[in-house]
Amino acid sequence: MSNEDHIRITGYNDDKGISYLRSRFKKYNLLIDRFIDSEMSFLKRLHISVDFIFSVIFLGAGINDYFQYNFYYRKYNDRKRFIVGRKWLYMVKKFNGSLTNELIDDKSHFNSLYDNFLGRDWLDTSIASEEEFLDFVKKHPTFIYKIKVGSGGNGIGIYKSQESKSLINDFLDFKKNNLIIEEIIHQHSEMKKFNPSSVNTIRLVTVVNNEEVEIVHAVFRAGSGKGFTDNFHHLGIAALIDIELGIVYTQGINKLNEKFIVHPYSHKEIIGFHIPYWTKVKATVKNAALINPEIRYIGWDVSIKEDGTICIIEGNCASDPDITQMPDQIGKWEDYKKYIN
Secondary structure, X not given: OXXXXXXXXXXXXXXXHHHHHHHHHHHHHHHHHHHHHOOOOHHHXXXXXXXXXXXXXXXXXXXXXXXXXXXXXXXXXXXXXXXXXXXXXXXXXXXXXXXXXXXXHEHXXXXXXXXXXXOOOXXXXXXXXXXXXXXXXXXXXXXXXXXOEOOOOOOEEEEEHHHOOXXXXXXXXXXXXXXXXXXXXXXXXXXXXXXXXXXXXXXXEEEEEOOEEEEEEEEEEEOOOOOOOOOHHHOOEEEEEOOXXXXXXXXXXXXXXXXXXXXXXXXXXXOOOEOOOHHHHHHHHHHXXXXXXXXXXXXXXXXXXXXXXXXXXEEEOOOOOHXXXXXXXXXXXXXXXXXXX
16 A cells, blocks of 8 residues: 555644645546546536545545545445555554564565575675675676665666776765665566566465465566566556466556556566466465564565576565555455454
């Protein structure tokens, strides 16, 4: 769930409160124009506005929820099936106790804890020596750098040492900014066919239930052909995977609710794609979920190498449900509700 849907303005001064409300109103009108009809009449727009307020008050929905799940077409009982802002907050806190967890959110802590599941080299430059950095660069002349705490594909870039004027100065910049650096993952050829410019991944959402790990949902993600990330919030494409078979069974969709039967860049068919090494992928995340079973709800981002090495890229202890609910437009609240208590 986008954080901006849950910002509380209580305690803001008047200027900040007015600025916040103005930004919310602007976004609301933008989404009406984008998702419904920019030419609708005033009365129709008023009707939708009243309905939106109803959804906020009685269902706890945010602006994104209302539009990305097409609430303006849905009856009340159908809307109740979706995990929206209020339910998402409740669910994550019941499962994990908090929306944040340093062991998961801090990439350095995460990589240290789950090192056996990463499938790649990495280095925390904030504590690394100059010699360790130069050894890493010698082994991996091109690598990924990341901010330690961040999500949504933010704070990530590619470093090419051959373009550097001074490796030592670059190292000092990395250290100053507390960056971690990681070996680039060379993904499986079948995954790469969708979009070679991004590492195309799988999101698997697990819940620890009485010391057993349940994979509740799985999502195939591919970059759109623009940039090197497949992140859904940067207009990456998502489609649901059958958990038993490892086969994609829905069309792809992006954050704008644009739908894709074939990938817009490669024209490769999305529905029916079989994820390589699927049994191994499931076993890997189940084993990883038991490292910290008290963190019951985690969305794992996973990549697959050509040789079958499974690489866990990161975990998300407040995994956004939009990526599991938008592809088929079916609410998933009941899938998690049964595990909460």
